[in-house]
Amino acid sequence: MADAADNATRQSWGAYGYDVVTLALAAIDTVIARQGFDNEVTYDEVVAGLGALGANAHPDRPADEHSAVARYVVDALLNRREREAPYSYQISIFGRDTDGSVRHRLIPAEFRLLTEHEDHSRGINVLRASTDAINALVGGLEFDVEDEQAAVELMLARQLERGAFGQAEKAAERSRLLSVRYADELRTLLADTVRDIRTVLAQWAEHVPEQLERNRAHLEERLAAESRLLDHVRGALDAADAEPAVATAAARIAGLLEECRKRHTELHGRLVSARIIFLDEQTRQSFRPVGGLRNPDITDGVLVPLLMMPAADAVDPAETFAILLAGTRVPRMVRFADLVDDLLAPRREPTPEEPPAPEEELGDPDPPAVPPAVLAAAANVVDAIGLPARLSDLLLAVRVADLTDGVDRHAVERLIALAVLWNYAPETAQDVSTAVDTAARVLGQTAVVDADGTRITVPGWSGDDLIVADDEEALARWAATYSVAVRGDREAS
Template sequence: MSDLSTVGGAVFEESFGDRVRALLRARPVADAADNAARQMWGGCEYDVVTLALAAIDAVIAKQGFDQEVTYDEAVAGLAVLAAAAHPERSIDEHGAVARYVVDALLNRKEREAPFSYQISIFGRDDDGSVRHRVGTAEFRLLTEHEDHRRGVNVLRASTDAINALVGGLEFDVEDEQAAIELMLARQLERGAFGQAEKAAERSLLLSIRYADELRTLLADTVRDIRTVLPQWVREVPEQLERNRTHLEERLAAESTLLGHLRRALDAPDTEPEVSKASARIAALLEKCRHRHTELHGKLVNARTIFLDEQARQSFRPVGGLRNPDIMDGLFLPLLVLRADVAVEPAETFAVLVSGGQVPRVVRVADLVDDLLAPRRAPSPEDPPVPDEELGDPDPPAIPPEVLGAAARLVDEVGLPARLSDLLLSARAADLPAEVEQVIVLAALWKYAPETAQDVSTAVDTAARVLGAAAAVDADGARITLPGWSGDDLIVAQDEESLSRWAAVADRDAS
């Protein structure tokens, strides 16, 4: 076996993979810088790495506030920096550079999918042999979200992007922030204002990440409480209490640090450089305190949001439409209403039957690219399927005269009625056996429409025989008619009639 003494043991530790993943966070920016040379403006040597970091910094600065950065705003800001770097170039080129950088951070080339890289994970067995497996490191840097209040798409930095900007591995935000504030206090005491300013910037970034974790939890709760219900049962109550204590400690520490800075600014013998540095540090701490105050308010209301969403999502009756009579039940009553009164029910019905709406994150530019893409050539190795293999032939349709006879029989007997009564009447009238079969099928399709292979045909057939609003149920009674077996179903003209039948049957049974 080869000597591994020169390799070291760190590569076999579990934390080694985390270090590799942290290192990979910078790879998309490095790849964008390398690919910039192949752009039309690549010969001008724009500093793509600096522009990318500036874009992430600009997004983080407003993340979580009311006016988060949009895609166009990020592009406009980077275009200003690109123009300052190469003022001799055209405005269109500056905009192209800015869009290239933002698109690279969003991974637009892969339709905004997460960046994905394969990594090697090494381990050692008990006998000293080395084993290897391939893992995947997936992360995002910038993501695009819809701001429903403003009606625009906004950019947000992921946790990985914030960690990359901070320059560290995964860490506990609370412990890290408490340590930074202690370090900041010591730096201010000994007058190391340059280092203190960096520590204040780091604390601000941690505050943004801390707020983003709570925002994600509350957003998931509002979206679908079932996805986070186990967290609320086991982890979240303790986490909220810990967060509240942490925020109170941070607000108190920030007030103390701000008071120290104000005394330094008010001192008559303070040097100009120290005053400027103190003012910048104070501004950063004010931003931290503002974010922590806002986050504390959201934290206080978190339990209320959970209870409200539980009541809204868990206890709300499930709506549905059971084969409505579109003509008599919806269309005709809607036509007799005034236009201003009819708008709301018409729009409500249209939204419910049309399903989900297209989110704003879909961009027209991507749609145009897809539409203009060249048509894919058919694969020569896939010959066309012969006509005889296209599938089984359609089953023969039920003759109209059989449907008419079944519908007339139901009208003569009258609903509600037992299925056995309808079948006995068909035999008494000496009708063909197909009529009995159609009546049974119509009742079954009304009772369990999912059992039909062609649901639309089954619904139409049942409506023609029993009526559009017919309702069918079972009460445990068994059919005793020769030739048939199973439940003796109750067939009624609508749900209300079925309920009255059940009420009378219960009263008679008692």
């Protein structure tokens, strides 16, 4: 924030002595106060709060200037001048070589203070404080949260016992910041688990179970300690001879401790369900079989049911279809700087397309596609027989069908067999798009194929006598009828 404070002197309001650093700390504190709850703070709310502080500091200045100062501070914390990229600075690392000389290295260090996120449940953008920002408020860079929090609560208890309520209020504020840091660590772990369990699988296998057990014991200690501290503070509030300043400080301490206890109670519940979340996500992401996907009947399976639905129920699927058809939606967090760069980019001159160079034919030419007459003859045979039917019935029908002059009967028979085999095992096709179109024109858009172990007896063919049906329901009805007929034959014999 040193650069932001220096640059503030060059703003239109820079001569009036606004304390940018203090306002920045107040902004971070405002974000942390609601971070992790359902009502996380928005950009406009932080600006409004800082504007009120600016008005208290300089009441003689106009309200527009107070808002401008507030926006400047929040934008500096977000680093919007650099399109919200992380701040970066060089740190010095000194080490001693084997010969006793001192070696110096410069290492770039990156950090963020505030970040902007989309709250999907509320449909708005919210601000969150980074770990670096929390550490800046707490006053340390690297520390163990559990040890630090236990130490702070011990210090708070001693301060309350000797009546140092001013110092105790600072310790309670420090404990609240540590609670936010502690909750963020668990939230990050569970969010990574739900997003992609593979990224944290090694952590779960090695030290996460032990960490969760340690966290649970730590939270139980903190909840018990906070209850004792609250009893002590409420005793000071209920004292008849309490001074007004002491009572006011005790009330603020009680509010901070209540917030810590609320956060720890919620965090304890998340800890209890953490293992269940891991097991559920492992089942969902690792063990669920890949579902099959068949081409739907757009008219009867999608459009007609949608038109028959009530208008209120049809809005969501219709809007989803329209969005997917029209393309992606505009992102909520639009960057004005990106738009300016696009508008200022030099216009690209259209270049005439050069004709492609002729390709030399190497080897044998590609085989010709299926002749339209053969394709039409195969479709007519299937329509004449009707589905469901066995592959043997379709092949025998080709041999007795009245085909157009010049149509190769063997080619029609082979085309029907290939279409049925592709529907049964589509992964064997090399040109998938051609296979899809050909099979759909011969057998229908929703045709399905199955096998029941019956062998084909048509001369010239071997293998399973596959069953071809219009759709899944027709195949199920055929299978049920066939099984009943087979059972009847067996009982009769």
